Amino acid sequence: MASSCTKLCLQCRSLLCSKTVASTWKYATRAHHCAAGTRIPVHFLNGFSVLNEDQKTTQTRLRWKQQMLYYSNLSAIHQTTEVKENKDSEELSKANVVVYQNPLLPVDAVPVTESQMSLDLDAAAELSALEEISDEEAVGISVPFALPPASTSLRDYVDQSETLSKLVQLGVNLWKLEQRPNVGSMLLRLNFNTDVAPRLLFLKEVGVENSRFGYIITHNPFILTESLENLQARVDYLKSKKFSSETVASMVSRAPYLLNFSVKRLDNRLGFYQQQLQLSATNTRDVVARLPRLLCGSLEPVKENLKVCEIELGFKQNEIQHIVLAVPKVLTANKRKLTQIFDFIHNTMKVPHHLIVKFPQVLNAKFLRIRERHLFLEYLGRAQYDPTLPSYISPERLVSLPDETFCVQLALATLDDFYLFQKTL
Template structure:
């Protein structure tokens, strides 16, 4: 029996020396098998030596063990060498494909592959060429995943990839204006439409803002999309507590997009400032702010300066300033140069006294060239009469408010062509 085992081991040795590296796993399997057989044989030989006392059999068994250790060590060294290689190779035989894995992991049975099947698969892959024409239906069915550009100087490159930007465009938001403001573009890209934008839009709609005003509000104040709903509701509640109606609040927010970005303390200070500076009632203060809500958002310095101009430079009294501001709140935010220029035309050129300007304060909010052209045309015709105590009196209100055709027929008693011809003379 020992000689038969030795023959098996010699066969394993010859296999180890003759087969290529690609078939090492077969050899290692046989070596393991031989090792298992040797261990069984050793037990049998041990048993025979105990019961028979055959010393020759014991020596044969020891030589057999030495040979097994030698061949097992050789196989282990060869497997360790194979484990150090980084690249695993594949060897295709004519009838089967041997898939290699790490020598330290168990090797499973190879999967037989038919050559005809391989050729058919390669032919099917070759049928789809990048240069092959496809139908319109197939082209439409192709879906390309949207990829955000890593960097861009314009938000238009992100509109097709960002749900937030695409829906803001549908609402009428001017992205080209927002991208010119620092950090606004990156802020919008970080917003989620469902969790960040939609709740604010629903809030605005809930307080009465028209859908058509959403685009205007976000274009001028994109930061309203980052304000908490609690703060927005608190500021609306404050305005209502000051007896602003729901319609007034909705109109104010629509025309002054930054209104709800200011704290309650700031809004209260602004209302108190106008009431104290103008020395008017709370009702008149609400009336002024409701008609010109940007008074609560802008700087107070231009307002203070215009009040001083009206009092010191233009010579209006306190009660006259109150009447002018209540009638035309825009006087508080008008350009100082324009305000001085049109007053000089009315008072010094047209000889209109202060009390008439106070009675028709809208002339201070009219274009300077419009008033000058009409006055010169009336003066040319000899009809420039603005004193209420004299005949053929012309009201300042009608002078600046009537359209050109009506002005010519009713006030100047001339044709529109005459007026246009006169405009060309200067």
């Protein structure tokens, strides 16, 4: 039995005797001496040092943890080295250098070579993140600027993007543009010299003032992606319809999306208003020039308002035509606001249709202003809107005069009286 056990041990010894086992036992012996120096009883199991759990001081516990961490790392490295025994000795020496850089390794645990000493000196030369430095050193630190990979605000890119910085100088409100999907990434991809500057020069040639560039781009940043050929073709079309250069410049300044629509669409819109309202070419140009967004917006609200004026409000075709020529905003007004104002003027103030057609500006006034002034005149006994009777008050003057003039000329009262009456409403 003893002879068989001896043979088995010899076989295991021949299989396991490698560089890793020898190195492990070597450093285990050193750990034994380190532990003896600190008077800590040590036991060895499978080549690793195991300390007893009766340590008496915190310093002893710390040293024990440092040694265990070191030899655990050492064992793992040597196991890796054993798997890669086919590598040359130079690669093995480089792998061993990493072991000696462990910051938890005791000073007297392993010998320090010159290469290790140079590495330690280089590490000691580096400044700590918590170390105080002088103002001169702080100024000398250079931090590379880089565009953030992702952000929810364009302000993070303004300092690094020439396009965004120039747009800010033009008066573009980036905080409005960044709320629109995909607009921010589109602006970052644009080059100011090749994409933005040519469009701005084109607008200037059309007659748009420099102060309107910011307003146009803020409301329509997509004009920066339109080709110059398309923009020129649309301007040429408007001029072919006998819109003057000054009128075209004014329309583009007040309707930023005007030049984003094709020539075919612009032609269809002009034809719609001319046929639907039965207007002449001159009157059609006048309506569109005064409210150029009629060529940009949807036609459905316009069609609905025309039906409201004819069916619900009871205006005739020629009366609607006259109202639109005087106040084009009626075509795009809110349906609820339009019916509310007409109901108050016609049913409460008893103003007939023909007077509303004569003074269509009342349909574009603020409902609260009309209501407050009428009730004040009614309180004073001066709410008289019949032109055939004395003390007639024109509906146009009722809504257009400022408060002080209204009180003096129409209500024959003071401004303080009117303000006191408003508090009672």
